[in-house]
Amino acid sequence: MKQTHYISNDPVTLEVIKAVLADELTLQLSVGSREQVATCRTYLEQRLAHSDALFYGINTGFGALCDIQISKSEIEQLQLNLVQSHACGMGDVVPTDIVRLMLFLKIQSLSYGYSGVRVALVEQLIALYNANLLPVVYQLGSLGASGDLVPLAHLSLPVVGLGEVWHQGLPRPAAEALATAGITPLPFQAKEALALLNGTQFSAAYAAWCVVEARRLYALSNCCAALSLEAFDCHESPFDAKLQQLRPHAGQVHSAAAVRTWRAGSALAAKPKAQVQDPYAFRCVPQVHGATMDALQHVEQIVLTELNAVTDNPNIFPAEDAILSGGNFHAQPLALGLDYLAIALAELGSIAERRTYQLLSGVRGLPPFLTPHPGMHSGMMIPQYTAAAIVSQNKQLCTPASVDSIVSSNGQEDHVSMAANAATKCYRVGQNLERLLAIEWMCAAQALEWRRPERSSDMLEALVQAYRQDVTKLEQDRILYTDIAKTVVFLHSAAHLIVA
Numbered sequence: 001m002k003q004t005h006y007i008s009n010d011p012v013t014l015e016v017i018k019a020v021l022a023d024e025l026t027l028q029l030s031v032g033s034r035e036q037v038a039t040c041r042t043y044l045e046q047r048l049a050h051s052d053a054l055f056y057g058i059n060t061g062f063g064a065l066c067d068i069q070i071s072k073s074e075i076e077q078l079q080l081n082l083v084q085s086h087a088c089g090m091g092d093v094v095p096t097d098i099v100r101l102m103l104f105l106k107i108q109s110l111s112y113g114y115s116g117v118r119v120a121l122v123e124q125l126i127a128l129y130n131a132n133l134l135p136v137v138y139q140l141g142s143l144g145a146s147g148d149l150v151p152l153a154h155l156s157l158p159v160v161g162l163g164e165v166w167h168q169g170l171p172r173p174a175a176e177a178l179a180t181a182g183i184t185p186l187p188f189q190a191k192e193a194l195a196l197l198n199g200t201q202f203s204a205a206y207a208a209w210c211v212v213e214a215r216r217l218y219a220l221s222n223c224c225a226a227l228s229l230e231a232f233d234c235h236e237s238p239f240d241a242k243l244q245q246l247r248p249h250a251g252q253v254h255s256a257a258a259v260r261t262w263r264a265g266s267a268l269a270a271k272p273k274a275q276v277q278d279p280y281a282f283r284c285v286p287q288v289h290g291a292t293m294d295a296l297q298h299v300e301q302i303v304l305t306e307l308n309a310v311t312d313n314p315n316i317f318p319a320e321d322a323i324l325s326g327g328n329f330h331a332q333p334l335a336l337g338l339d340y341l342a343i344a345l346a347e348l349g350s351i352a353e354r355r356t357y358q359l360l361s362g363v364r365g366l367p368p369f370l371t372p373h374p375g376m377h378s379g380m381m382i383p384q385y386t387a388a389a390i391v392s393q394n395k396q397l398c399t400p401a402s403v404d405s406i407v408s409s410n411g412q413e414d415h416v417s418m419a420a421n422a423a424t425k426c427y428r429v430g431q432n433l434e435r436l437l438a439i440e441w442m443c444a445a446q447a448l449e450w451r452r453p454e455r456s457s458d459m460l461e462a463l464v465q466a467y468r469q470d471v472t473k474l475e476q477d478r479i480l481y482t483d484i485a486k487t488v489v490f491l492h493s494a495a496h497l498i499v500a
Contacts, residue, residue, distance in 0.1 A: 029122055
């Protein structure tokens with residue numbers, strides 16, 4: 001049963017984000033937020049009724065057309081025109097869990113009472129959320145400058161019964177779906193469409209997903225590395241706490257401790273080693289994984305700030321009798337952070353692929369490609385090809401989006417962040433990392449079979465035993481796509497056991 005979450009001034013946390021992504025919540029506007037929104041709207045209506053001053057996007061055109069005054073009789077049509085003209089996204093559709101998060105974040109931002117919208121508009125968005133009528137949104141179109149204009153236009157169309165929404169897994173005209181759900185389209189009034197379109201909720205939703213997923217993948221990376229260390233007969237000394245204290249980066253200390261926990265009590269780890277040192281992909285796990293953890297901590301703070309921010313324009317301050325036009329919609333903080341996070345996640349995949357390569361190399365008592373019958377059977381040879389291809393793609397995806405800019409709106413928007421491109425790239429890197437770790441885990445589990453009857457730690461043995469219920473030891477060649485896909489599902493389902 002879903003829990004009721006009250007939209008209020010309480011901070012949005014990663015736990016709330018996880019619940020939204022998992023579709024575990026229904027939303028309700030708190031009394032305090034309702035009052036904030038209503039107070040701001042009343043102030044705006046009074047200013048418009050008793051003043052002929054120009055306020056950007058409220059009684060003027062948009063972008064380079066900001067100096068054109070709009071008559072009071074045309075203000076509502078102006079808002080509808082804005083949403084329709086900006087809904088020109090292309091490319092792949094945005095996954096529904098990301099759209100759900102976009103909708104939640106837009107509701108949260110409007111609820112602070114600085115945007116000048118009616119309570120009825122916020123309630124309309126909540127009604128769409130609770131009915132699971134998620135707008136069809138496209139990935140391409142945002143420059144991350146005046147907010148994520150294009151994707152947020154698609155998010156906003158169903159408010160007035162336009163566009164499409166997802167219904168029972170298929171896109172459906174919004175007007176039909178709203179009628180089925182008993183929701184009446186709500187015409188826009190002054191400022192409302194502008195408040196919906198200005199903002200960073202597209203980039204921020206992807207960023208929040210990336211941060212949540214990055215935490216899981218970081219923990220999984222330490223677990224997979226620990227299994228590879230066991231299978232490759234590696235030393236324990238590089239993970240000794242005393243060594244980490246000589247270079248006490250927080251992430252390094254944390255990663256080394258996590259690996260020690262996974263290997264605790266392992267007979268394989270404790271036995272004497274023939275080799276003096278291990279390759280860097282094994283020996284330097286704390287330094288590489290730890291650097292990613294430090295980067296993640298930094299980006300997480302950026303994202304949490306954004307999730308709790310007001311990012312539309314202009315903003316209204318009833319207590320100070322002010323309507324201020326500024327640039328809070330510019331997504332440069334997210335763009336830089338997402339580029340950084342993508343690089344950090346790609347490095348976890350890069351070092352995982354190197355461990356996979358070493359496990360297949362036919363050294364340290366392991367057969368070439370981990371097959372009992374090399375030559376007649378290729379064993380795990382080609383999964384490493386797949387991993388290498390994915391690692392190479394991640395390198396290409398890590399070309400920074402944030403250093404790019406392009407002039408738009410006839411020079412009015414002359415510097416843009418490209419946060420949306422950074423966001424969708426980081427999303428793909430995260431998905432690729434999960435695939436790389438699945439390949440490493442599959443190969444490491446296969447390599448562990450050649451260490452029998454010696455045993456690894458109780459924690460790793462229990463996880464491998466559970467894994468073997470889904471993917472059996474490779475005795476002869478078979479279609480490995482199926483094994484990799486099953487491994488991805490297994491590791492995702494075991495996430496509650498693989499924690500940082």
